[in-house]
Amino acid sequence: SYELTQPPSVSVSPGQTASITCSGGKLGDKYASWYQQRPGQSPVLVIFQDNKRPSGIPERFSGSNSGNTATLTISGTQSMDEADYYCQAWDSTTAGYVFGTGTRVTVL
Amino acid sequence: QVQLVESGGGLVKPGGSLRLSCAASRFTFSDYSMSWIRQAPGKGLEWISYITTSGSSIYYADSVKGRFTISRDNAKNSLYLQMNSLRAEDTAVYYCARVPLVDNDSFDIWGQGTMVTVAS
Numbered sequence: 573s574y575e576l577t578q579p580p581s582v583s584v585s586p587g588q589t590a591s592i593t594c595s596g597g598k599l600g601d602k603y604a605s606w607y608q609q610r611p612g613q614s615p616v617l618v619i620f621q622d623n624k625r626p627s628g629i630p631e632r633f634s635g636s637n638s639g640n641t642a643t644l645t646i647s648g649t650q651s652m653d654e655a656d657y658y659c660q661a662w663d664s665t666t667a668g669y670v671f672g673t674g675t676r677v678t679v680l
Numbered sequence: 681q682v683q684l685v686e687s688g689g690g691l692v693k694p695g696g697s698l699r700l701s702c703a704a705s706r707f708t709f710s711d712y713s714m715s716w717i718r719q720a721p722g723k724g725l726e727w728i729s730y731i732t733t734s735g736s737s738i739y740y741a742d743s744v745k746g747r748f749t750i751s752r753d754n755a756k757n758s759l760y761l762q763m764n765s766l767r768a769e770d771t772a773v774y775y776c777a778r779v780p781l782v783d784n785d786s787f788d789i790w791g792q793g794t795m796v797t798v799a800s
Contacts, residue, residue: 602785671725
């Protein structure tokens with residue numbers, strides 16, 4: 573089965589840049605999406621099709637995807653960005669959606 | 681505001697059944713493919729099922745194949761998940777989610793979730 577691996581945690585100081593990686597075989601050949609989940613809330617889509625932001629998502633969220641790694645970058649991180657982040661892709665081989673293992677972002 | 685509202689969760693014994701519903705509002709439900717996604721307590725997200733607009737194509741994760749059935753009623757703007765032969769490991773918050781028109785590879789709207797607990 574297809575797997576997406578993320579670092580368990582990332583720490584960042586307010587105003588700095590946080591980068592979250594997502595690794596999977598030939599992930600660059602697929603579209604990567606990213607979700608933010610604050611404690612006790614439902615996930616929110618923050619990036620789709622590798623680097624597109626849905627309406628209402630701040631410009632400080634950006635994404636890239638190449639080779640085996642997709643990356644979510646949060647520029648000028650704010651305390652409100654403290655949350656769990658999940659990458660996700662569609663795997664045509666298994667005809668299923670796959671989520672990454674999740675990364676907890678802590679704003680210190 | 682576009683909204684998805686799940687219902688039907690609760691406590692069920694191992695081997696039992698439960699039917700979840702997801703009511704859609706403020707968008708043309710019949711235009712969108714839909715999915716169910718779950719999250720066990722303290723764990724990550726797990727996609728479990730997908731259905732196209734007419735129900736002509738349906739996919740399941742291996743973990744629920746043969747036990748869960750996804751369906752929809754476009755006239756009632758509703759999505760369903762029939763869950764049979766439930767196991768302790770099915771304990772989770774179950775979310776319904778919309779697949780956006782512009783991108784079949786993501787989920788742009790999520791419900792608030794409904795909790796399913798499988799325990800004796």
